[in-house]
Each structure stands twice: as structure tokens, then as C-alpha cells.
Amino acid sequence: MRRLLTFLIAFTLMFSLSTAKICAFESAFDQDSSSGDSGFGDNKTSSLEFSGSLEYKIRSILDKKSDSDLSYPSNSESELELGLDYSRDNSDLKATLAFDDNGDVALDEAFIRLYYDNFDLEAGKMKVVWGKGDKLHVVDNLNGEDLTDFINPEYLDRQIAEKMVKLNYYLGTGKLEAVYTPEFTANKLDREGDWVLSKVSKMKELKPIAVKEFGLTAALEIEDSLVGDESKELKDGQLALRYTNSKGGYDYGFSIYQGRLKNLSMDRSAIAKLEKGVYRDSQAFLNDLDLHYDKVTVLGAEFSSVLFGINSRGELAYYLTDDSDGDDPTVHNNKLAWIIGGDRDLPLHNVNVNLQMKSELILDKDKVDDNPADIDYSEDYFTNMMVLKVSDDFNNQRILPEVSLMYNLESQDYILDNQLEFIVKDDTSIKFNYKLFEGDGDTLFGQFDENDYISMVVNYEF
Amino acid sequence: MRRRISILFLIITLTFTSQAFAMTGRDVMDKAKDIINDGDSMHALMGMDLIDDDGEVQARKIEVWGITYNQSKDLSKVVMEFRTPASIKGTRFLQVENDGRDDDKWIYLPSLGRVRRISSSEGSKSFVGSDFTYDDMSSREVDEDNHKILREEKLGDYDCYVVESIPKNSEDAQYAKRISWVTKEHFVPVRVEMYSKKTGDLQKLLTVKHNIKKIDGIWTVFDALMKDMESGHSTKLYIIRGKSGAPYIEYNKKISPVRFTKRFLKTGR
Secondary structure, three states, X not given: OHHHHHHHHHHHHHHHHOOOOOOOHHHHHEOEOOOOEOOOEOOOOOEEEEEEEXXXXXXXXXXXXOOOOOOOOEXXXXXXXXXXXXXXXXXXXXXXXXXXXXXXXXXXXXXXXXXXXXXXXXXEEEOOOOOOOOOOOOOOOOOOEEEEEEEOOOHHHHEOOEEEEEEEEEEOOEEEEEEEEOOEOOOEXXXXXXXXXXXXXXXXXXXXXXXXXHOHHHHHHHHHHHHOOOEOOHHHXXXXXXXXXXXXXXXXXXXXXXXXXXXXXXXXXXXXXXXXXOOOOHHHHHHHHOOEOOEEEXXXXXXXXXXXXXXXXXXXXXXXXXXXXXXXXXXXXXXXXXXXXXXXXXXXXXXXXXXXXXXXXXXXXXXXXXXXXXXXXXXXXXXXXXXXXXXXXXXXXXXXXXXXXXXXXXXXXXXXXXXXXXXXXXOEEEEEEEEXXXXXXXXXXXXXXXXXXXXXXXXXXX | OHHHHHHHHHHHHHHHHHHHHOOOHHHHHHHHHHHHOOOOEEEEEEEEEEEXXXXXXXXXXXXXXXXXEEOOOOEEEEEEEEEEOOOOOOOEEEEEOOOXXXXXXXXXXXXXXXXXXXXXXXXXXXXXXOOOEHHHHXXXXXXXXXXXXXXXXXXXXXXXXXXXXXXXXXXXXXXXXXXXXXXXXXXXXXXXXXXXXXXXXXXXXEEEOOOOEEEOOEEEOOEEEEEEOOOOOEEEEEEOEOXXXXXXXXXXXXXXXXXXXXHHHHHOO
């Protein structure tokens, strides 16, 4: 009923738009009293615009053949995204609705922005991207990620909008941003589809044991808890400050974030105890398991510039948790993370090469190494992921080939994405992808070794 | 004797006259640059039609603002906002000219959700898929080339100087040379031939419609066509007109400096 109501409201808005005073290009030359610009006309009007896209996607996973006729199974889905932009003299309203073919409607983003001389104020459900990296960040912590389709969607599409209040204060060429979110949203993981992470699968393997120990209902509750969910408690709010500026050809910034890590932490020793049949009831198990999202303070720095003709960029973040000594197995250790990279056009057709390296160093690894139950226990405490993208364009940017490689240096697993996009007519594009996942089964990308796929996406924007 | 003195006087007068009014290629291009840069500010709504060799058109609309923020050094800022098509709507681009170092350039892409610095070395890259490159869209410093008047010629409605410009440093230039037809009346280039560095052949041809008029006291080009001679693809760049027929362009009007900031790139305000 709620979905139907949301759809009806959206449809009514769309219908009324056709009769509303939608300003054409003349509005571009209207007097803008807030900025003092000159204009071609003196009419001050509010304007309502709608935009969006209709996307049809079909994907076939190549390593999974159907038993009946040995053909590759394919999934298709369509999505309509509707954007509403309402502008007045000193304010904007922006909203995005997403409709899928299951009948679900989601309010992707919805916020207002109020403009003042030296600052603007934003409030609502927003996606905020911090950092100078190219779709790869270590200082961008305000939004959780929707990983139900792993990292196959674009970075911005994966971000889950968060309800927040944001102040942007302009000091000369500098900008100070202050954000408060009363809640936080954890990363959303796939539970039953093709992109269930191995750590989630391992948690699901506990289900038979939990059923045996506690019964089906309790086991299902445990399973739900282990996958994680968004939190609505005030103590899980987030606070962040960021200052950015540009000087002498350099863009730089500093930030501080106080909130929670977006992936679950727990006391893994409780799992071993469960397997030994120690617990009398599910609540005792859950109490011992201590599912939580670690508090974290992230101190960040970022920069970008053009160095030797390369669009260079970098980010550095220090993640400070409650486990400063590194000896609490239920809390992630402090860590350093950074990104360094850049892109450059080559003197070869319209080729652009974009290379970035994301590194993480878990501190106090000596406190973790001898405790397999520690949440940070791993083979590698210093990891490096290389992201390389090579792109070109033909026929006045109507044919866009691109190859991208994400490669984990230590575990030697990778994703290779081969993409070809055609801009067909007006705002219609057809994109083909052939994506490969390779590596050992216990690695980040290798766990999806059998998920190599081809896909076609038809997109129409309006 | 009297006849010889008259002839001599005529020759001297003519020589003196031609020396007093003779222009060099450099003079012509200096004047052309002054015309282009005239005005403390500019604001226009422009159309850019990408035309395939089979006539199919992809239309774009771009709103452009420009100001001279340092008169003594003639330094400017330009910001562009794409209005259509939907696939690039909301994309904004800011360029700040600097003294003694490369221009600062930033782009805001809605799909990226943030402002991104870009390199001046991308000047040879196509501007949103058109036949204009980023460098084509900005003016080249007169000092960067050697200029020579090849001849004077009437082109359509206009008497023109035909000026050959060869880069002093070919590595920094897009083209091996340019030949420009610059009108004597307005000092506006109405035809520019751009020659390839690789082959020496005519690579691109820019032609301007002969309806140059003054807007706010400044000679203004309303229609230009850039053709890629190899592919046959063309790009028409023109100033959009309102329902009354008035062109959407104005000069020397007050433009808020906030337009030329990263705040505007991100918010559009």
C-alpha cells in the first residue's frame, strides 16, 4: 500500500509538471537577485524540472549453466529513475525516486538546499562524496554501501543516501563542511543471491548448528543479525568536518569523521563455542558474539594537482578505533589507508590511462597474528589494490571502449572488466560488459570466480 | 622637372601612406585578439550541434559566463554549464587563467558527485565530442606564433587579411599552421584553416556566418561551423535566440564572482 501511495504521488507530480510553469532557457537569463547577476529578463520565477533515466539490464553468468538445457541463465531487470528539481530564488529541492520491476519504489535521495551569502545549508537524505580519488576513497565515510550486487554498480550508485544536516561555509576560496547524521547505515550485503560474500556464507553455515541448538526461529534471527542491518539509535549518529581549498595549482583538504565502521565486528570465539554446543539459548550466544559496528574516528587528508601533465590525486586516512593497543579481538585495530594515483591522456588517439593504488596497513599486527579469533586476523596486514583503467573514444565520443583491472597485489586476485558503450541516438546508450573474476576462493575477488558474466544495459536519459 | 617632382611626390606620398597604414600579420592577429577579448564580462547561451557526415544532428546547449578578473594582466575566468542533452546536463566546467603557470581547470560531473581537477594538457582533447578541442575553445596567445600576411582577399561580404600563423614551438601547438581570413572591418576571423602536424594536410576548417554584428558595442559572431576534413563530421556553434529573435548574449554586465567558484560548479548557484 505504501509503495502504491509513493508511486501515485510521484505520478501526480509528473502529471502536474506538464501543466506547471516550467521555465525554458529564458530562465537562464533571468535576474538572479541572490548573486547579483545581470539577466535578459526581470521575471523571477521558481522552476520545476524533472529528469531521469530508464534502464534495462540483462546479465548472464557464464560459469553457471542451467541443468535442463545447458544454457547460461540470465537475469533481466529494468529500473526507472525519476529526478525532481525544484528551484526558487534562495533554495533548491532535489529528489530521486527509483522504481524497479518488482514494484518497489525507493526514495534514493531527497534534500533541500538553502543558499545564503557565505554558506548554504542542506538537509535531507543525501549522498556525500569526500576525497579526491576517482571512484576510490579512504576518506569518504558518511554513507554506507549497497553491496548486494558486489561492486558491479558505479561507486555513486552503490552509496546509500543518509539522512543528514550539512553546512557548507565558504571562506574565500576555501570551504568548510560540517555534517551531522542522527543515524548511520551499515553496508548492505547480499544474503541469498549471486554475490554473497564468503564471510556471510560462513555465517550462514552456522544456521544448521543454530537450528540444532536453538530451533529454526532462533536460528533465523541469528542469521538476520549476522548479515547486519541499519541502525536507528541516536548513539550511532555521525559527525564530520572537512576543510578544502585550492592554492597555486593544488587542491587540498583535511577532514575528521566520527562514527562507525560500516562492516560488522564480533567476538569470533563465540562461534567456536557454538560449534561445541556451549550455549543454552540463542540470546546467550548473541550476547557472547557481541555483534556491533566499531566506533571510529578517521583523520583524513587529500590533495590533487597536475604534476608533469598527470592529473594526480591522493588521500590519506588514519582510522582510530577503541582498540588503540590492538589487543581487543572484538574490535578492529587502528589502521592507515591511502590512495595515490592519477590519469593522463596519451598521445595516441583519445586514449586515457587512469591508475590508482589503494593501500591499507593494519597497525599492531603482532597483537593479532597469534589469535585466529581476532576480527583482524588475516594472512596480510599490508594490502595493496591496483586499479587501472584504459579508455578511448571513437566517432566523436559515440563509441566508448574501456578496460579496467582491479588487482590485489598480495592475494593476486582480480576483476577484469571489458566494456564497450555505444551512444546510439540522443540520450540512448547501449553498454556491453564482459567481466571476469579470478583468484583463490578465499580472496576478495576470487570468491566470485564462478561469476564471470556478460551483460547488456540499455539506458535512456531524459 | 615639374612632372618629375610630381611623380616623386606621389611616390613618396604613397610610400609614406602605405608605411603609415601597412599592417603586419602580428598587428592583424593582435587586433583580432583584442576584439575577442573585448569586454570585461560575457554571458551567452549557446547551441552546439554535432553533425554526422550523413546529416544526423546531436544537439547540445551550453550556458557560458566569462570575466576578466585581472585587467592589467588580461587574465580571465570562464565557466560553462551544460543544459542539454540529459546525459551531460548539470556538467559544469571552470577555467581560471593564471599568470606564469598553467590555467586551473575543474569539471563537475553529476555521475562522479564531486568536482575534479583536470589537466591543461587535455587541451587537445575533443570538447564534449565536438570537432572543437578545449584549446580551440580558448584563445591562443599571439606571441606563441609567427604571423605573416599572405595576401588580401574578399571572402563573401568581407574584405579580409589572409594571415598565416606558424607556432614557434610546434610541440605546444595542436596544428602545424593556421591560415586565417580576418575581416578588415571588424578584425574577426571568418575562416580559419587548421593544418595537421602529422600530414601537413588541411585537418579542420572553421567558417563563420557573415552576419557579424555589434552587441553592446562589441563585434559578435553568431554562427560558426567547424568541420573535420578527415571524417566529414561538423560542429555548428551558435548563439541561441529567444522567441523575439534577440540573441542570448550580453557583454559588460555585472556577473557575480560566485559564478567562477567551485561552489557554483557543485551547486549551480
